[in-house]
Amino acid sequence: MSETFTRTAPPVPEPAEPEAYRLLAAWWRANARDLPWRFGRTTPWGILVSEVMSQQTQMSRVVPYWTEWMAVWPDAAALARASSAEVITAWGRLGYPRRALRLQECARRVTQEYDDRLPDDYQSLVDLPGVGDYTASAVLSFAFGRRVAVIDTNIRRVLSRVFLGVESHGGTATPAERKMAQEVLPVGEEESVIWNQAVMEVGALVCLPKAPRCEQCPLRGSCLFLKDGLPGLGQGRTRPRQGFKGTDRQVRGLILAALRGHPAGWVLDRGKVEGLWADQARLGACLASLDDDGLIEILPGGSIRLPI
DNA sequence: ATCCCGAAGC
DNA sequence: GCTTCAGGAT
Structure with missing residues (x-):
């Protein structure tokens, strides 16, 4: 039957992204970490808490804190009622404890201004304390299923390598990077959410900064960075890091x-x-x-x- | 030493 | 744009 349509079907070239999406989605289904806030098991507020805790902090450390935190304060209204001392103590050794106070202030504003329901538009989210571009975008995508190009350091690294063939540099995401992230984002809402999560997960598990495991990568077939021999691997992205001891x-x-x-x-x-x-x-x-x-x-x- | 699903202040 | 914010894992 394919012969029937060979003459009449126009030779529409297959865009690269749908194939990349198919491979990525299959990889996601097989390899996504079973984090407790994934797969529809929590509320938008729970997603926000996970994102704030995850800022500059490894997932493996976040999971036990998130689980306990959500058991004690399952929603914004509950957190709004807590004392700062309780919140700081519960934050434990997660690091950057100002995040804990910002999250509580965020809970109080969500409770008072939004009737304990997290807003679902970018501007309202990014206006909340402790919520920047990444977290607002992540909540829109992961909690509300909206089609938003999420940009974090992992996604920048993966997309830059695969579609631009170069390492992403340090500092703020460039307009070119944002434009590219928009262009490769799948059109469908549902697909865009899986794309964001899967690209991020590839960045965390496979497309590592200094030692990428390209043989395991679902995007290895279309990765310009791999095709070019990983030029400048591990260079250009890192900001000078502040030490810790004695600071x-x-x-x-x-x-x-x-x-x-x-x-x-x-x-x-x-x-x-x-x-x-x-x-x-x-x-x-x-x-x-x-x-x-x-x-x-x-x-x-x-x-x-x-x-x- | 480098990195980790950044944000806010300057 | 640059710096400061913790702390642990590799």
Whole structure:
């Protein structure tokens, strides 16, 4: 029967993307990690919580925190009612604890301004505290099923390699990268969601920054970067990374670690505070910055506690 | 050492 | 655009 249509069917060239999508979707079904917020098992709010926790943090570390967090505070209204001290303690050692306070402030605004229902438009989402371009786009795609080109560091790396044949560079995504991400995004909403998730997952599991496992990659057949011999592999993307040992971030972490997990109103006295770090100038600066961030309260005598 | 499903402040 | 925000895994 194919012969019947050979003459009449115009020779429409098959675009590359539909084939890439088919391969990617099949790979996704077989290899997607079974994260608890995937596959329709949570609410849009649960998706948002997972995205905020995942900012600069590995999935494997996020999963237990997310599970416990959602058990205690299943929706925005519940989180809005918690004390800051409870929230900071529950954030534990996930890192970047300002995210915890922003998430709670976000919960309070969602509760008050949106009747405990996460808004489903980009502008409202990105206006929420702790929600930037990536998180707003991810929520629109993963929670609301909307057709949005999600751009994170993994997706940038994968798409740049496959469709442009080069490493993505550091810094903000360029207009060219955003344009390309839009152009290769499948037209259908459902397909676009799987595409976003699958490209991100390939970036996390296969298309690694320095040692990509190209032989496992569903896109190896159409990857310009692979075809060109992985030119400049691992170059050009990395921002200069700040160290950790001896920095303010380590000291801040020590201070909060000393405060977490105690009964409400528990106070660390001045003497104990001074023993947390030898360099008192740096210690004082970190205490001040934590106070500025609303992560601790400095009491008149120099003792500290988590904020109520 | 580098990376991790970035955001916000400057 | 550049820097600062934790902390763990590899």
